[in-house]
Amino acid sequence: MSKKVTDIVAELVTPLLDELNLELVDVEFKKEGPNWFLRVFIDSDTGVDLEDCGKVSEQLSEKLDEMDPIPQAYFLEVSSPGAERPLKKVKDLEKAVGKNVHVTTYEPVDGEKAFEGMLQSFDGEVLTIEVKIKTRKKSYEIPYDKVANARLAIIF
Numbered sequence: 001m002s003k004k005v006t007d008i009v010a011e012l013v014t015p016l017l018d019e020l021n022l023e024l025v026d027v028e029f030k031k032e033g034p035n036w037f038l039r040v041f042i043d044s045d046t047g048v049d050l051e052d053c054g055k056v057s058e059q060l061s062e063k064l065d066e067m068d069p070i071p072q073a074y075f076l077e078v079s080s081p082g083a084e085r086p087l088k089k090v091k092d093l094e095k096a097v098g099k100n101v102h103v104t105t106y107e108p109v110d111g112e113k114a115f116e117g118m119l120q121s122f123d124g125e126v127l128t129i130e131v132k133i134k135t136r137k138k139s140y141e142i143p144y145d146k147v148a149n150a151r152l153a154i155i156f
Contacts, residue, residue: 005029005038008069009060013040016059022052025081026088029074036074041081053078087150093122102153103129105146115140116153 006027017024025041042048042056057078064070087093087101102116109115117131120139127142127150 005070008067009038009040009064012063012067013056013060016056016063017042020052020055022048022056025092026086029070036070036072038070038074038076040076040078041085042078043081043085048080053080083154084151087152090124090144093119093127093144093150094124096150096152097122100153100155101129101150103127103142103150104148105142106148107146109142109146110140112140115142116155 006029009027009029010024013027014024022042022044025043026039027041028037028039030037030039040056040060042052044052057076060078061076064076084102085092087096096119099119100117101119102114104114105112107113115129115131117129117137120128120130122128122144125144127144127147128139129142130137130139
């Protein structure tokens with residue numbers, strides 16, 4: 001059920017975001033305690049502010065009221081994905097080249113399943129990440145089909 005809701009919401013919100021020059025990062029529909037939450041994460045090259053989130057929330061809420069695709073009560077939240085935004089699409093990874101990322105894999109690559117460092121390159125099939133290990137640097141080539149999760153990372 002929750003997968004279907006996220007697909008419906010993505011279809012509803014995408015035209016609204018296109019009009020505002022924003023992009024859809026992710027849609028979640030989760031039960032937390034007794035309550036259901038519909039979370040829509042949006043972004044743009046220049047970031048999003050409270051006004052952007054408010055506009056999208058208001059317009060999406062109207063669309064959801066019209067269509068009524070969700071039978072149970074829920075809370076709608078529209079927000080930025082934050083500084084450590086998920087990298088879910090190929091174009092997200094392409095834009096992240098030159099930035100710090102955190103990547104986990106389904107199976108070990110060179111004996112590791114978690115990598116945090118600078119995304120050196122991404123050709124659509126392989127990510128190259130340069131990881132600092134104390135005072136030295138090591139590059140890992142990670143096949144895209146082995147990536148379980150990827151997000152931007154703030155490294156201190």
